[in-house]
Amino acid sequence: MTITINGKATEVLDALVEMNLLLFLREELRLTGAKIGCGKGFCGTCTILIDNKPVKSCQKKVLDVADKWITTIEGMAEPDGTLHPLQQAFIDAGAIQCGYCTPGMVLIGHAFLLKNPSPSRNDIRKAISPNLCRCTGYQQIIDAVEAAVGCYK
Ligand code: FES
Ligand code: FES
Structure with a gap:
């Protein structure tokens, strides 16, 4: 399956589709801006945007975001580093x-x-x-x- 993260299409290995989305972002893609907090959907430190809606990524699996458009904090600044x-x-x-x-x-x-x-x-x-x-x-x-x-x- 493919997910689009910060404008870049990313292929996901079949073995990883059941992985927790927050851990996938942090450990597989090294996008560590989304933070591990409560892990239970209460604190929002793991918030990302899915199709421009805020979602607590600790509550999702990779599979849940197939064909979706994901924005993490790493995608907010311009490519030259200029902050949003x-x-x-x-x-x-x-x-x-x-x-x-x-x-x-x-x-x-x-x-x-x-x-x-x-x-x-x-x-x-x-x-x-x-x-x-x-x-x-x-x-x-x-x-x-x-x-x-x-x-x-
Ligand atoms: S880590 Fe607290 S809501 Fe996700
Ligand atoms: S938790 Fe420290 S700045 Fe918000």
């Missing part, structure tokens, strides 16, 4: 403390802004609520998403 405006907004807003939740927060924020280019602050707060920040830097994370709104219009 939302990534830059996280830096500018001081929204990164230990950074463990950051890839998932950027991706859930990105998916939300793609669908809702004119959100209220409260809309943003609700949108990121499935993801947890154990450093509790929520205000700055909301600031960052709010600051990037103009880039999605």
